[in-house]
Amino acid sequence: MNEQAELMRDTVKEFADKNLKDLALKVEREGIPDAVKEKILEQGFVGSNLPVEMGGAGLDSLSHRLMLFELAKVSPSVAAYVFFHNDVVLKQLSSGNKKDLIQSVISGKDSYALSFSRLSGEKIEDGSNGAIRRALNEKANRYIELDASGTIFAGEGKAEPVKNFKPLGLRGMGVCDFLPSSKEECGTKEDLENILAVSSGDIAALFLGIAEGAVDKAIEYTNVRKTFNEPLKNYEPVAFRIAELKSELEMLKFVLFDEGSDEIRMLMLKDLSASLSRKATKYALQFHGGYGYLEDFGVEKFYRDSVALNAIIYRPVEDKRILASKIYFGKSGFI
């Protein structure tokens, strides 16, 4: 790991311990507090991976992955907030050379609601008032949307709360019905797919952070929780599953933390990380028994977030098709 990456990891770890750990439950219940958002901005996490000439900090990709990984371990919502702004919004704005809008995001003046339901099939219908329904980020003042025609639009507007709905995951970001007041074309579905393709390492970092956060919780709990007068860790089915999860996690982290990993390896990593995060979070909840089912214990959020993140940004069909085409040296897996 290079010096910049190591420094980044230590900084984010310290930040998460000091500013997020005790607030993680509050984030789930009430959304990311403004004070936390301000600190994220102060630290320069938003815009960190954008080139200096575009107004960013020019952070290398490994350091950026480490940052997302460490944030996701404590609060997947906070990590996702940074990820969506850095990897989707700012990259999209950057491709259109919209420096003013970029600065507004980096300074915290603007925050974007995101709607990409079209990526995974049919689009969630707009509201009768033209609102973009169920957009991610309930405290946004701008939006970015992939519409049914495959065009990306962005603009200003107002986020309205959604009644009788509690999102499955990323509750710290929340969801809203976003009512646009302006609309500007800023790309195509293909642009977004390309952005997500080069963000595989960052997406893997989110999944692995979630997995490690959950596994850490499970290790801590099974060490102290006793049943039939023995700590849970003494039982084979518990200890062996934890050992398996930890082994997979360490192997995948090895690739995540490798500076030299290319795009295809990152795509492979994303696929395996998504799968591990679902498995690890499920076992972590199960090993907590009834307590795992309550939000107070901070483990069910990893389970929810893992599945929600999968639904929002993970594209197994498209990604596997790319991988298969590399193996077969041509088009494959399309029937």
Next chain:
Amino acid sequence: MNFDLDKELEEYSKKVREFSLKEFGNDVASKYDVEEKYPDELRLKALKEGIIDFSNPWKTMIGIEEMCRVDPGMGISVTVPYFGAEVLMLHGSDYLKENYLGKVAMGEKIMGLGVTEPGGGSDVAGLKTVARKEGDKYIVNGSKMFITNGTIADFFVMLARTSPPDDPKKRHRGLSVLVVERGFKGFASNKLTGKLGVRATNTGELILNNVEVPAKNLVGEEGKGFYYIMEFFNISRIFVAAQSIGIAQGVLDRTTEYLKKLEKEGEYVGEERKFKLAEIATRVEASRLLMYKAASFLFNYNPNPILTSMAKGYASETASFAAETAMEITGQIGLNSEIERFFRDSKIMEIWEGTSEVEKIVISRMMLKGDKSE
């Protein structure tokens, strides 16, 4: 061999489905889920309209499945006011049946089962709640955790230690079942909120501080409580299998509809997603057949705990498999539909009434002793 339900059960199943669709569609279920509110009016309506029918256990099982297929949180809420009733039916005195069970059956009271404790979980015999006999009453001290109907039940069928075990290795001895009313002095409860799923159901923590329970509220014989509760779990696990199959079937219905719609609109579906649908469908059928087999033993007064644990364990894992897979298939559409609620509701199936691990312990332990699943 005939796998069809008889006419009476077919008609009952249809009636329950119609009731459920009419009374708790997505909007209603969402509201109770978000507000974490118990639908008491629905309990009374279900009773009035004959949806709750104790005349035939097959009806109970099939009714639970049908209700959970429409919505797990609401479906369980309708059927759970009677939770623990079998303990009183099988071992309660006439006094207990008349004064407690009868009133539950009439809809006048709600009951609950007080077994799990804060440090207990799967280890039922390790409970710490103590009931000390003093004259014609028991003085109960302790606490209970994750109790369904915890803050709404009028009374609880509660397991407590009435004497120390004669052998430290035989902790299941010396436990008894008592009927403890909410109104007894020294009884307190707190609602547990922030559950992942089944949020329309009420869950609480009970605190028992020198609660005086009349000796006539002892269920059956003193010292036999552990056996009564294990016997009860052998019954209730079938009903959890039914909840689980209802969830899995509900998820399957919705996922099938989603893929049909995509195909109709000319959207790409792909073999991978179709294979996943096929896996869910196959597991739902297998779970249901296993449940029917276990139920046929149980309802013919010949319970087979191996089969019951297999049915509960497999069906509960099928419920969460189905819901997780459905989330993968439906992506963001699923995230914004009932499927996400089914996903959250499904996980508790692998935890309550014996975790998946406990079911595997029961199965393997009995098989190694020479018992069989036939």
